[in-house]
Amino acid sequence: MAAPTAPAPTVAAAARPPGYYVRQRLLQNRPAMFGLAFIGLCTLLALLGYWVLPDNSSNANNGLVQLQKESPGFQVTILKLPLPAAARAAATDNPLRTWWQGRSRQFQEIPVGGRPTFTNDSAFFPPYQNHSALPDPPRRYSLRQLAGKDGSPAELQRFILEERVEQRTYWLGTDKAGRDELSRLLLGTRISLGIGLVAVLISLALGMLIGAVAGYVGGWVDSVLLGLMTVVWSIPGIMLVIAISLALNSKGVWVSFVAVGLTMWVDVARVVRGQMLSLRSATFVEAGRVLGLPQRRLIARHLLPNMIGPLIVLATSNFAAAILLEAGLSFLGLGVQPPAPSWGLMVNEGFQLLGTEAGLWLTLLPGLAISLLVLSFNLLGNGLRDAYDPKTPVANV
Structure with a gap:
C-alpha cells in the first residue's frame, strides 16, 4: 500500500506594503471619497479657469x-x-x-x-x-x-x-454690478484653492524645518523655538495677516497667499517636534549616528519620512483653515481686493444687499461654496486619519 502523500503547502498571501492598506481604508470611507471627489471637481475648474467660464473676461x-x-x-x-x-x-x-x-x-x-x-x-x-x-x-x-x-x-x-x-x-443670476454670478463663483475656486495650496506649502516647509530642529537638537534650541511657537500661537491669525500686510505695505492676491501661509506653520512645527522627540531615540536613528551619518541626512532621509501620515492629515485641515481665513479677511476688506472674485468678498457684497430680493441668494451662493469646500477637506482629513490608523479594519483584502 502506497504511503499517503503530504498535502501541498499553501501559498502564503503576498506581502503587501502599508500604503496598500491605507488606500483600501480610504476607498472604503464614503464621506472621505465624497470630499475627495468634490475637491477634485473644484481643482479641475480652477485649472481650466477662463476656458470654461460663460464670462471669460478678466476676473x-x-x-x-x-x-x-x-x-x-x-x-x-x-x-x-x-x-x-x-x-x-x-x-x-x-x-x-x-x-x-x-x-x-x-x-x-x-x-x-x-x-x-x-x-x-x-x-x-x-x-x-x-x-x-x-x-x-x-x-x-x-x-x-x-x-x-x-x-x-x-x-x-x-x-x-x-x-x-x-x-x-x-443661470445663477447677476450681482449688484451686473456680472455673471456663475462665472465669478467658478473662478473663485482658483483663489480659494490657490490660497490653501500656498498656505499649506509655506506652513509645511517652515513648520517641518523649525519643528525638526527643535525636536532633534533639543536643549536650549528647543526651548527658544518652543517659546517662539507659543508666542505665535497666542496671536490671532487675522492680526498676524494684518501685520504682515502692513509690513509688506500691500494688499492683494499674492500678499494674501503669503500672509495666510506664514500664520499656519505653528501647527506643523508642534506636530513635527513631538514626533521628532519620540523618534530620535529609536534604534535606526542610533544606528545612523554610529555609522556617522550627518544630522541633516538623518532628519531629512530617515526621520521626516516617518511623519508623512500625520503631516498629510494636518495639511488637509490647514487647507480648510486657510480657505476660511481668506474668506474672513476678504469679507472684512483685508484680503483679496476687488474686482477679483473671492468668495469672501462676494459674501460681503451680498450681505450689503440683505433685505432686498437679491441679497439672500447673493449671500447664500458663495457661502454655500465655502461651506462645501471646507466640509470636503474636513471629510477627507477625517478619512485620512482613519486610513493611517492601523486599528481600522480593512474589508475584502
Whole structure:
C-alpha cells in the first residue's frame, strides 16, 4: 500500500506594503471619497479657469449695469457691437493668455429687448426695459455698422442674427454690478484653492524645518523655538495677516497667499517636534549616528519620512483653515481686493444687499461654496486619519 502523500503547502498571501492598506481604508470611507471627489471637481475648474467660464473676461468682470441683481435663470438678448479696429488689434489673445488672465474685450455689449426688425439697410432693436425704466423707442443701427463689413442686405442680416445677437442665460443670476454670478463663483475656486495650496506649502516647509530642529537638537534650541511657537500661537491669525500686510505695505492676491501661509506653520512645527522627540531615540536613528551619518541626512532621509501620515492629515485641515481665513479677511476688506472674485468678498457684497430680493441668494451662493469646500477637506482629513490608523479594519483584502 502506497504511503499517503503530504498535502501541498499553501501559498502564503503576498506581502503587501502599508500604503496598500491605507488606500483600501480610504476607498472604503464614503464621506472621505465624497470630499475627495468634490475637491477634485473644484481643482479641475480652477485649472481650466477662463476656458470654461460663460464670462471669460478678466476676473469675470464684464458687468452690464442694466442687468443688476437679476435672479437665477434670467435670460436676455445681447447685442454685440464691434469695437474700433485699433482696439481689436491691440487685444492680443492666445489660449495661454486666456487661461491665465482671461480674454480681451472684443465687443461692446448692450442688452436689448429682443430680436431686431430689418428695414432696407437698417436694423431696429427694441430697447431693454429694466424694472424701473420707461418705454424707449427702438434703437436703429446700420447693417454695415453692426456687421463690420460690406455685403448684400440679406447676407448682412443673416450675419447679424448669427454673430451679433446672442440669447444669454444667467443661470445663477447677476450681482449688484451686473456680472455673471456663475462665472465669478467658478473662478473663485482658483483663489480659494490657490490660497490653501500656498498656505499649506509655506506652513509645511517652515513648520517641518523649525519643528525638526527643535525636536532633534533639543536643549536650549528647543526651548527658544518652543517659546517662539507659543508666542505665535497666542496671536490671532487675522492680526498676524494684518501685520504682515502692513509690513509688506500691500494688499492683494499674492500678499494674501503669503500672509495666510506664514500664520499656519505653528501647527506643523508642534506636530513635527513631538514626533521628532519620540523618534530620535529609536534604534535606526542610533544606528545612523554610529555609522556617522550627518544630522541633516538623518532628519531629512530617515526621520521626516516617518511623519508623512500625520503631516498629510494636518495639511488637509490647514487647507480648510486657510480657505476660511481668506474668506474672513476678504469679507472684512483685508484680503483679496476687488474686482477679483473671492468668495469672501462676494459674501460681503451680498450681505450689503440683505433685505432686498437679491441679497439672500447673493449671500447664500458663495457661502454655500465655502461651506462645501471646507466640509470636503474636513471629510477627507477625517478619512485620512482613519486610513493611517492601523486599528481600522480593512474589508475584502
